[in-house]
Amino acid sequence: MKGCQIKMTQVNAQTQSRLAEFSPLSEFWAGGRDTIPLIVGAIPFGLIYGTLAMGSGLSFWAGMAMSSLVFAGSAQFIAVGLVSAGSGWPLIVLTTFVVNLRHALYSATMAPHVIRLPQRWQIPMAFGLTDETFAVVVNRYNQPDASPHKKWYYLGSMVFMYSNWQLCTFLGLTAGQMIPDAAAWGLDFAMPVTFIGMVIPYLKNRPMWAAVTVSGATALLTYSAPHKLGLMIASLAGIVAGVLVEKLGGETE
């Protein structure tokens, strides 16, 4: 794992050599800057969410509130699809719960780094723990330098991601209606392509390959499970596969 995120976090390696210069502000901007590639991927995703939300029968304010209060891209997407299909709110909330269960794994991963912080930090951090911010911030926390301001890096990533998501939702809800058939443009490819870019840096050893192979295969096999439950089953199967191959193969750090 040590050599795992070489090129993609070159920026971090540079900052690391200037430990003395770490400040809350520099960490905040570094967090924002390192999140920019993921924001590029989130822009089409946010636009299409807004467009679909308006078409689903939700009010403008409900579409906007979902982005500003729930702040969970893929769950919002699925929710809007269910609204269009005429599902009731209890089923949509249940589906949201299952789809977002993966965030419990993110929460567990970040917990050791944040539990000594006061609640005024922990609560916003939990609120902003999206796939993207998690992927960026976990790398920062795993770096060996002892910067006392890594929480500001987390905050920077969150604030950038959040601001962009609100803006893109607003644009989708308003301007998206003027573009004919915007939903058919294949903007939904933006999420998988972003996630592909996020997975590649991990693929440096056999246990990681085992984890993604088993996870992907299980996701296909369990695809028809109710409420997108397959996502959680596949994630857990992949994690178990990674651990097993690590134990059996002896190829560890």
Add this chain to the structure above:
Amino acid sequence: MNEFYLIGGMLLVTFGIRYSMFVLAGRFEFPPAVVAALRYVPPAVLTAIIVPALLIPTGNTINLSYTNAYLVGGVAAFAIGWFSQNLLITIVLGMAAFWGWQWLLSGLGPA
């Protein structure tokens, strides 16, 4: 549709899940085996989202055909990412490959 209950419910479950382990971890230590396993969380979760999105784009059946632009675009993005090791290039060129392939397919008539 009661929008207030819908959004309130989604907010509660999403925040609750994201906050859950912060609360639990403050109460007791995670066993070392769990901490080691957590390293596999990001790639395992992301792959479980990626693979169905590429292979089952319509949400019905697995589509392994070259006419599936999601699959072709995904393979192209993987290759681009693997060799460039640059996230921004992967996303931008991956999207371009996807759109390019869709455009080529549309030129070939109804697939």
